[in-house]
Amino acid sequence: MTRIGYHCSHEQYPPSRLLDNAKLAAQAGWKMAMCSDHFHPWSKRQGQSGFAWSWLGAAMEATALSFGTVCAPGQRYHPAVIAQAAATLAEMYAGRFWMAMGSGEALNESITGEAWIPKAQRRERTEECVDIMRALWAGETVTRNGLIQIRNARLYSRPAPGLAPAIYAACLTPESAEWAGSWADGMITVSQEHAQMQDVVGAFRRGGGAGKPIYLQVVISHAPSEDEALQAAATEWRQAALDKALLADLDTPAAFDRATAGLTPAEIAKSVRVSSSAHQHLEWLLKDAELGFDTLFIHNVHRNQQAFISTFAQTVLPHFER
Known part of the structure; x- marks a missing residue:
């Protein structure tokens, strides 16, 4: 069965607050987590970017969660x-x-x-x-x-x-996934249209990844109302709507803010799952599981993490492996 994990966003919270979020997830019954590893946030609006490797030691000592992170050795x-x-x-x-x-x-x-x-x-x-x-x-x-x-x-x-x-491979495209299949122990990708995720999964398996674990980072915006959820997506995670090549090549938060300045909330909602209904998010997650993902790491870009952690622990977690 597919498992559910909690994504810890260093870009959005000071490290101390992010540690509190991880503790809340563990107390609510979440068993797995992952975090980003950035030097800069994507946007000045996000406002933070703690050092993942210091923070991971604290988070793993403070909770019983398993943890992973995505990084890119070779230059930094x-x-x-x-x-x-x-x-x-x-x-x-x-x-x-x-x-x-x-x-x-x-x-x-x-x-x-x-x-x-x-x-x-x-x-x-x-x-x-x-x-x-x-x-x-x-x-x-x-x-x-x-x-x-x-x-x-x-x-x-x-x-x-x-x-x-x-060592998993972080892949956004079928080309990257097929390349990684032969050397990676597994793969992690990011939520997008169902057919596109299917292509990425198929390419990884075709490239040598058959039988290896696959993870999915699911980017959502869940809030008390549809308008609030949409606004959070448009404020917090605008870069999700950019072309994948730009994600790799823009070099400062200011450059990302310029590149996303003209995007509308509706355009951003094509790349971030927006809904005030936990049951709607559950329906989407169950469909993700059909693609064979072993773990779905949920990243809610809305800032009320306490409400999200509690609501999803009650509504979503019981439908997946604990």
Whole structure:
């Protein structure tokens, strides 16, 4: 059966408030969670962007939730540093941590001042990072001289054998999903039209991912009224309506605010599921489950997380695996 998880949005909340949200989810009966890993928020309106790897240690200590995060080693992070961070979490919280790798977004990665390389090269760099991280978790001394430079690196604090974090691929398109099928332990994608998600899932399985777990981050706006839900989507998560190539290549929150300035709430509602009815959201989630997703991580962009967590714990969670 499909499971339900809670998405923790670093872009929208100070780290302390976000930790409170995670605690509320755990207390309400949610079992799984994931968080973003950004240097910048998508928009100045969102206003926050805490450091995910510090926050994850606090969240995993404060709750019994399993956690994952999506990151892009290779530019902002050296993969050896992320391998060490992930190994530390996996050693302390065995079996509770996974991570997903993507080719990155200029919004976060370009802060280093290095050139933002084309996507084909970023994919090649991602595969090198995956290889390095797995070798370090296996206890190897690692030297590489490809797109990633690493010399005589060895991790001394590692998770127990067989408990290294799973590495999923973060994919938005069928092309990315098919590329990732051969090397990833699983895939995570983002909610879009049913047929488009079906294409992404099919491509991942076709590319070598058959039988591997698949996760979905479901972006919704749930509020007491339809108007309030629509307004929250239009205020908080405008970038969801942009072309996927722009999501990767715009490099500042100000650039995203300019790119989304002319979008109408109706246009944004095509990319964010908007409804004041928890039962409507349940209907959509059950349809997602038909595509074979193992876990659906729900991100409600409306700021009243306490009401959302409680309502969905009562209305949605009982219909899925606990």
